[in-house]
Amino acid sequence: MNNNTFVHKYIRPLIKKTDTVVDMTAGNGNDTLFLSGLAGEVLAFDISPEAIRRSKEKLKDTDNVQFINDNHIHLDRYLKKKIRLFLFNLGYLPNSDETRITKAKETLIAFKKAYDFLEDRGYIVITFYIGHKGGKEEYYLLKDYIEEKRLHICETYRQYKIDAPITYIIRKDQFNTSL
Numbered sequence: 001m002n003n004n005t006f007v008h009k010y011i012r013p014l015i016k017k018t019d020t021v022v023d024m025t026a027g028n029g030n031d032t033l034f035l036s037g038l039a040g041e042v043l044a045f046d047i048s049p050e051a052i053r054r055s056k057e058k059l060k061d062t063d064n065v066q067f068i069n070d071n072h073i074h075l076d077r078y079l080k081k082k083i084r085l086f087l088f089n090l091g092y093l094p095n096s097d098e099t100r101i102t103k104a105k106e107t108l109i110a111f112k113k114a115y116d117f118l119e120d121r122g123y124i125v126i127t128f129y130i131g132h133k134g135g136k137e138e139y140y141l142l143k144d145y146i147e148e149k150r151l152h153i154c155e156t157y158r159q160y161k162i163d164a165p166i167t168y169i170i171r172k173d174q175f176n177t178s179l
């Protein structure tokens, strides 16, 4: 099973129609479409106008998604309430501009802000592509931070292949309500 299949399987039972969730990297809109079928409301960020265009096209028959063409480090400018789940699917838009890739330091900023917006027992699901340029640095920066802060890691997932992507499922619990 690839990481996307794992992620969808894991989060399906976690989200209700009353929840607000955030796709931090809309890309081609596959994850956004999945989240839109589960949650009451979805916010979907992407820094790339092409990604927002592709995602809007994919979600043209839905009415519960707000698209935000901005760097996800600015999420606090847009969020008005607590969030049930943030989904980060890092890297770049397939078949597009590979320079618009997530960057380690920015991803850490976005992760910290996302954690603050999580409701109690809310989730951050994050997939790292360590085979991409800068992907290993991004993974180790976030991994070290998660371990240093002793965040609750519910699950990690990785296929048995060289440079396979790595997924972390993090839950905010009562011992770690703020960073």
Ligand SMILES: C[S@@+](CC[C@H](N)C(=O)[O-])C[C@H]1O[C@@H](n2cnc3c(N)ncnc32)[C@H](O)[C@@H]1O
Pocket: 024, 025, 026, 027, 028, 029, 030, 031, 032, 045, 046, 047, 048, 051, 070, 071, 072, 073, 089, 090, 091, 092, 093, 094, 100, 101, 102, 103, 106
């Ligand atoms: C692997 S793709 C996401 C795939 C997507 N979840 C899907 O289901 O198709 C990663 C996306 O992150 C976007 N991205 C990179 N840096 C970003 C940033 N700082 N803020 C928001 N989006 C960013 C890229 O433009 C790209 O579309």
